[in-house]
Amino acid sequence: MKKTSVLVLTFLILAAIVSCSIQKDSVYKKSMPLMDTIVSITVVSDSKEIAEKAMEEAFGKIDSFGYLINFYSEKSELSEINRNAGIRKTRVSPETLDVIEKAVLASEKSLGAFDPSIGPIVKLWDFADKKMPSEKEVTHALPLVNYRDIIIDRNASTVLLSKKGMMLDLGAIAKGYAADMAVDSLIKKGIQSGLVSIAGDIRTFGLKPDKKPWTIGIKNPRQTGTKDEIIAMARLTDKAISTSGDYERYFITAGRRYHHILDPKTGFPAETCRSVSIVTDKAVDSDAFSTAIFVLGPDKGMKLAKDLGMGALIIDSNGNMHTTDSLKEKLSFEKGS
């Protein structure tokens, strides 16, 4: 009896030592203000050093990209393209070229509901100062909004806006693109699971340490307090989600809400939805198409989502929810919604 109990004890101690040396995965999260918004990166790693290095690298990539495409900075490549509109081609970095190409592609797929050349219209609105343009100003600027007038030369890495006065605004696609960039960078640095969130454009990959997917809360477009902030939760892995809403940047004048998601065909805010959340593989697509589908409205927008195989949650102007079947199983709704 004594010998066996010694053996048993030894075995136990060995087993304990073995299981102690098995690495444990932890979740690391860091946020930084970049691209004029808050960027949050969450990673799962068994090493704090690897996690921090990967996050730092990813933040760096987002920061550099932010400089390239900043609409409000004269030094950005984007501004250079805009200054050269109707004059000459602009040589740009591969990332800038790539995101503009993807923007044009999204315009084609959405038949212009998303259009990065909406810059001239965007300049007419100021949501902070509650400034809105007159019908005349809009009519004057609308002809300059046409994605077909964006000329891209892949080989020379140049972009040309054919008409003078044309302006590109990548605000509705850049954050998604940057999130994808960040995720690629994290993966290259050895991270297998994580989440990048740039102002609500989110890309997830891998699973959390408890082997569950990431839980993303979808904001309630008409939240009244902290209790009803979240209207639905999505469980995602290896998917991106973006939301376009009429409550992010807006002002109310004479009882009407004017928000920042402008219809490229009218120059005024699209009126049929309160918020649109899109789930698909890449954040660049979820970002662009959440805008496009918001503009298209619950019927046409839902159809586009289905045709493209994307998951969609559309909350229309009456507060009714429309969901694609593929997304239904990933969603859970909060009480009272």
Added chain:
Amino acid sequence: MQLQDKYRVAILSAYALALHGFEAMLPSPIPWLRVGLANIITLTALLLFGFRTAMMITLIRVILGSLFTGTFLGPSFILSLGGGVCGTCSMGVMLMMSRKLFGPVGLSIIGALFHNAAQLFLAYWLFIQRIEAVLFVSPVIILIGTLTGFMNGIVADILIKNLLKKESDSLHNVAQA
């Protein structure tokens, strides 16, 4: 070890396992912080049959318990093992130092204290790493440990008295027969 002792260990371990399992089914805000009903068995065994028996029961309960719940060699097993061993050892050592100083109640409290302390330490060292979280939660754990230790001690005391009474009754009956 005598056959009778092995028998005893087996039965007591079974009781300990059953109590542990029953307790595991009760809902609780802090998952791995339990009332430690199984410690009643351990303490009783310690006082009636000695340290060896008590330790064996502890080990069997922890190992079999984790095998049954599928958490063998997992984090909760480590915590359970560490806590159980430390708790039992502390009670055994205290008993060795002075049989008269502490009654079952005091021993139970000491056992619970060391059990929880060991678990906290292991949790910090192996899993949580945020010393603020551990330090913050330790007063609560000490308090709960003291209270549950007290209660378990009372129960163990009653149990021991009853068992001793039964034995002396049956001896009495045998003597009379």
Added chain:
Amino acid sequence: MKKALRSTTIADRTLCIVLIIVSCAAMFYSREALSQGTDVVIEVSGKAVYTTSLDTNREIPVEGTQGRAIVEIRDGKVRMKEARCDNHICLKQGWITQGTIVCLPNSIVIITGSGSKKDVDAITG
């Protein structure tokens, strides 16, 4: 049960009482660390003007009723860095991780809270 209580030794009872007192005392002291803030809300004249998180290092300019103030968040703590007020009591409060800093003349209140985001890893919208 009463019998068992009576059979407890002096050491038993002392140990029990001492531990209860010690742990209660410890809890009172750690009350400070209780509501570990994760969110910061900055209010001017009772209206929330900024909501942000303690995990983002940044300086936030805030317009108080007497002029500009600067709120700074660094390493999970927040403080009033600059403010246009007489006594600068708000500045003297230093860094906090929980609780509030008030600048009465400016009607600026910095509140930390635990914004319990109900297990959500991120929010879109």
